[in-house]
Amino acid sequence: MITQPVPSTFQERFARACEVATFTLDKGGPCYLLWEVDHVQAGRRVKLDGVFFTEEEARISADLLRGTLRGARVSMSSYAPNWNPCSARKASIRLEALQCREMLARRLGVHLAMPQEAV
Secondary structure (H helix, E strand, C coil), X not given: CCCCCCCCCHHHHHHXXXXXXXXXXXXXXXXXXXXXXEEEECCEEEEEEEEECCHHHHHHHHXXXXXXXXXXXXXXXXXXXXXXXXXXXXXXXXXXXXXXXXXXXXXXXXXXXXXXXXX
């Protein structure tokens, strides 16, 4: 008898994604990968959710949003702090990612211990 693997729940996927607390470097280089959820509307790309630390967080958010917006999909961009160094911009991107993670946790009904960030 062949058993099919049980698909993991959103909460399990989210718990695994939350093990990562920093942005991934793009091919080991100086750029950070940023993950978002977007939707094409009237020929334009509209940001729905994100910035996220991991692709998995963005995929979970897109899966949840597809209930109301069929075209919700994950997109990736990169941020290169070396090209335009601005510590305030880097901190604001990280804070936005932490806030998006917290909002996703609330949508999933998961308690998430958030680190204290200096603003």
